[in-house]
Amino acid sequence: MYSFTEENYIKAIYKLQEKSGISVNTNAIAEIMQTKAASVTDMIKKLSEKKLLSYAKYKGVELTETGRKMALEMIRKHRLWETFLYDKLNFSWDEVHDIAEQLEHIKSTKLIDCLDEFLGFPENDPHGDPIPGKNGLIQRIELYKVSELGIGEFGVISGVVNHSSLFLQHLEKNQLVLGKGIEIVSKSDFDQSLRIKIEGGIPIMISNEVARNVLLKKSR
């Protein structure tokens, strides 16, 4: 059985590996874990001894197969709990993360499967992120940043890059929520802000910052 801290480290490393490709460095882990580089070195030595990652001094770390499986289990639990909080308990999508961060550590071989069934085997969490299956497989579809679309193109909001509370609240306030269709009307050459038309709403302006953090499934 692994400690909460061990599980959190493995999850953080998995996320960094997803972004950067292969190897993950000490400072990057320290930043996500909100701790000091020395603490990271201490912990990754232990995790290496437990065969969850492979590590050589000054060479960064990579999760082992065991580590990756553990990470995917954590992500599955996290996203299923977020879905429960959102769908069943009416939490808003910017409130669910911190609670799911705690719930994901519950040790029970059966609980998360029962929750999965209870929720109707959802494929995505409230932010549009894919929920890994019991077998650890993630079903991904190709998503595009709003900033990557051209004038006249359409898409359906299906994810967010930035999960911060403030950002999610900003999106909700502007009706930029999962499932909404949008069309790119025009783009400013000056600051790359966009004028977009939201399905069921009036055209609005969004900054380039927002455009780079909202993900779409392309449509027509």
Added chain:
Amino acid sequence: MYSFTEENYIKAIYKLQEKSGISVNTNAIAEIMQTKAASVTDMIKKLSEKKLLSYAKYKGVELTETGRKMALEMIRKHRLWETFLYDKLNFSWDEVHDIAEQLEHIKSTKLIDCLDEFLGFPENDPHGDPIPGKNGLIQRIELYKVSELGIGEFGVISGVVNHSSLFLQHLEKNQLVLGKGIEIVSKSDFDQSLRIKIEGGIPIMISNEVARNVLLKKSR
């Protein structure tokens, strides 16, 4: 914010105070917490410094008002989660305790109230134990052990004294579950075992041990 260990100690002390009246001794706490007396002494010193209990060497401990409130919050959370596992995720009543022991530590000012609402503000958990309200008040009714009833008396199964997994499984196997009416048919002078008639079932024998651990609401 309190640690999991601190919360567990407070809960254990509350339960012991409920049984024994006022003061609780070190060995009793050690037994519930499955730890050594020395560890208990160390911890109750800390909890005393945090004003959760009052403590004098060799004199046992008593929870303060703050400690009692915290204990009732923990019990409320525990029982609501047990109810969720049982009612919504179809866990059996002997499986819920260990999972609820973990879930009760989730820190969120809003979560348990949303869960309470989601469950329809239940008054009892799957074992018949009363669920404290948000205000900390427990609604109790008078229950009797089966062994306290006379021949010909009736009652409805409304609680259990012993919460062990094996005992709960034994009860379920014998249809001795919450809500069932029973009538005392006869009693053996030899070993105090009882012959009882269960509503909707055939008469069965139960040992004195079982009779002392099943609680009834009296009826007619």
Added chain:
DNA sequence: TAATATTTTTAGACTAGTCTAAAAATATTT
């Protein structure tokens, strides 16, 4: 009352996880 048994506390050692400061290694700049 004294001897014995039991309970509780204290002292010191341990692990898990954190930190700061300094040392070691690597990367970058000149």
Added chain:
DNA sequence: AAATATTTTTAGACTAGTCTAAAAATATTA
């Protein structure tokens, strides 16, 4: 290639929580 900057590791100190063994206090028995 040398100097400088940055990253990473190591050493030692800290807290939380645990343990064993011994000491202290209380309870029980003779």
